[in-house]
Amino acid sequence: MSAPGALSWYEAGARQRIAVLLDQSSFAEILGPAERRMSPHLPLFGLPRAFDDGIVVGRGRLDGRPVLVAAQEGRFMGGAFGEVHGAKLVGLLRLGLTERPAALLILFDTGGVRLQEANAGETAIAEAMRAIADLRAAGVPVIGLVGGRAGAYGGGGLVAGTCSGLAVSEAGRISVSGPEVIETNRGAEEFDARDRALVWRTMGGKHRYLIGGADAFAEDTPESFRKAALGLIDAAAPFDLATLEAEQARLERRLDRFGETLDGRDVWARLGVNDPEGIPAATDDAFRASAEGCRESARDAR
Amino acid sequence: MTLAEIFSSLFPEGHSVTVEDGLVGGHGPLGAKRLHVVGLDGNTALGVDGAIRLAAKVLAVIREAPGAPILVAVDSDSQRMSRRDELLGLNEYLAHLAKALLLADRLGHPTVGLLYGHSAAGAFIATALATRVLAALPGAHPSVMDLPSVARVTKLPLDTLREMAKSTPVFAPGLDNMVATGAVHAVLDPAAPLGPQIEALIAALPEGDIRDRLGAERGGRPVAQAIAARIAGG
Amino acid sequence: MDRLSFRHATRRPHPGTRAEAIAGVVASGNLEILLERVLAPDLCTVEIETPVTGYGDVWEAVVADFVARAQPGGLRISINDGGARPDTVSLRLLQGARLMEEAP
Numbered sequence: 001m002s003a004p005g006a007l008s009w010y011e012a013g014a015r016q017r018i019a020v021l022l023d024q025s026s027f028a029e030i031l032g033p034a035e036r037r038m039s040p041h042l043p044l045f046g047l048p049r050a051f052d053d054g055i056v057v058g059r060g061r062l063d064g065r066p067v068l069v070a071a072q073e074g075r076f077m078g079g080a081f082g083e084v085h086g087a088k089l090v091g092l093l094r095l096g097l098t099e100r101p102a103a104l105l106i107l108f109d110t111g112g113v114r115l116q117e118a119n120a121g122e123t124a125i126a127e128a129m130r131a132i133a134d135l136r137a138a139g140v141p142v143i144g145l146v147g148g149r150a151g152a153y154g155g156g157g158l159v160a161g162t163c164s165g166l167a168v169s170e171a172g173r174i175s176v177s178g179p180e181v182i183e184t185n186r187g188a189e190e191f192d193a194r195d196r197a198l199v200w201r202t203m204g205g206k207h208r209y210l211i212g213g214a215d216a217f218a219e220d221t222p223e224s225f226r227k228a229a230l231g232l233i234d235a236a237a238p239f240d241l242a243t244l245e246a247e248q249a250r251l252e253r254r255l256d257r258f259g260e261t262l263d264g265r266d267v268w269a270r271l272g273v274n275d276p277e278g279i280p281a282a283t284d285d286a287f288r289a290s291a292e293g294c295r296e297s298a299r300d301a302r
Numbered sequence: 303m304t305l306a307e308i309f310s311s312l313f314p315e316g317h318s319v320t321v322e323d324g325l326v327g328g329h330g331p332l333g334a335k336r337l338h339v340v341g342l343d344g345n346t347a348l349g350v351d352g353a354i355r356l357a358a359k360v361l362a363v364i365r366e367a368p369g370a371p372i373l374v375a376v377d378s379d380s381q382r383m384s385r386r387d388e389l390l391g392l393n394e395y396l397a398h399l400a401k402a403l404l405l406a407d408r409l410g411h412p413t414v415g416l417l418y419g420h421s422a423a424g425a426f427i428a429t430a431l432a433t434r435v436l437a438a439l440p441g442a443h444p445s446v447m448d449l450p451s452v453a454r455v456t457k458l459p460l461d462t463l464r465e466m467a468k469s470t471p472v473f474a475p476g477l478d479n480m481v482a483t484g485a486v487h488a489v490l491d492p493a494a495p496l497g498p499q500i501e502a503l504i505a506a507l508p509e510g511d512i513r514d515r516l517g518a519e520r521g522g523r524p525v526a527q528a529i530a531a532r533i534a535g536g
Numbered sequence: 537m538d539r540l541s542f543r544h545a546t547r548r549p550h551p552g553t554r555a556e557a558i559a560g561v562v563a564s565g566n567l568e569i570l571l572e573r574v575l576a577p578d579l580c581t582v583e584i585e586t587p588v589t590g591y592g593d594v595w596e597a598v599v600a601d602f603v604a605r606a607q608p609g610g611l612r613i614s615i616n617d618g619g620a621r622p623d624t625v626s627l628r629l630l631q632g633a634r635l636m637e638e639a640p
Contacts, residue, residue, distance in 0.1 A: 087526035091533025118446035126431035133404035161397025
């Protein structure tokens, strides 16, 4: 493997991401592939299974601090939540309650619920959100990292919205309904899913960072996500009434400020970003500089 | 049952619950207590505007009526599917509503879901599925996706899926399947007064999240509980 | 869904001490390979689960070729196939065998 900094987070697989994110050789997987806890349902659909059902969970260290980590594999079934996949995340979150690590990290890479196991996937998402609330209330930050090819869509977007803090890269997308789903249900006039530029400025990482939908903007490297995660652990807000009232005010304010806009560029112009037209093409550094001072922050309000 | 029928059974002495833009809010007497109601009526899709208003109602209950029970009554569409909703960050609004309900639960408010019509996907997760115990009335029809859409995505013939749905509750729409996976704890009797049935649910609130245990017992999720328990045990 | 299973005698134990490795991913045209050092050193087994039916002969040939070249004695190899071409299968098998020679 090449030097950690050279690896693309977007291109990497779940195991690779964990290996380069955490302290070297610190990761110990729980219920690994040799346990063969595979989907009991996919064969009914004539579909191949994966030994880990598309999610890797375990313990490790981040800058010396003990963490629990879950990483979704976006290349297997779009990283979607099936019964086993969901149960592994839920189990890890519950383990967090007894182990009280410095943080629990979720490396999102998911299209949402796996349709072949839809009821199990949907219920697991609800269980995961409840477990995140419990863990945050116990003082353990739950940090989400979004920079994979499948993004954080569907129920994955809701799980992400439950985390204490989120880091996103330009290529990361966070959304509930995906472009294809909107187009299928509402037509191409509502959302042209083939218009990739539209996809990025509606649900992409830069837009999410600008409106406060994510708390840190990472480059597409493990080193950058690692730095972002460490910062978010220290900045995590408690799960209490004050935080949710601040989030209520923050989200109401967003509707007041941008509720009438229909395009990311208009949102960015209202935010006061210099050269909103140039945002999609801006380098990570130039983008961060433009965002500084005008982006909406979700600090203590997520 | 319609929402009006539900409330006449639940609150025979009257109530203050209203429906505005498909959003349900208000309260009525339940035994010696006051039951607060939030929810969605009339197959309403849940978008950013509705979610933030419902969350405001939940946070107001937390502030003003410590410990009071909250009923989340749901007959909804899925999340509202639009460019505007996603542009504004629908995932945050839906998660915020779910978090408000989860916080209420943590702060001692019994939270009970009541599914009396349709619900699906993000709207379902943000409302009924964020309660401690979820009850349904016969005729409720939750789904993640309808079978014709599942057929499109999986490229399997609809007839094959219909046949599979009979023996495999894990993917098929419908109340029975959501009961089998453990997402719905109990189905209520519409012929009996609802007040005592809701009171009984509150009196017997499960400790923590037992949905995976129910899914194992009922066969709708054969492996989830064992796997979660294995990992949670380290 | 086809389930195939092959069993080969090998001349030597596979080098290295690593107990387990996984290579590849189950995706269209790809596959994942799990290798476990759990068998007698003169034995190698390969189990395959694939949604593409009717290619038992091709699998048999690819596996036999790999065993002859790598002599992976002691390895239990399990494959989840997503519809990979034979050259991809060979590549992943050799990649997996190499991983088992690396430090654990």
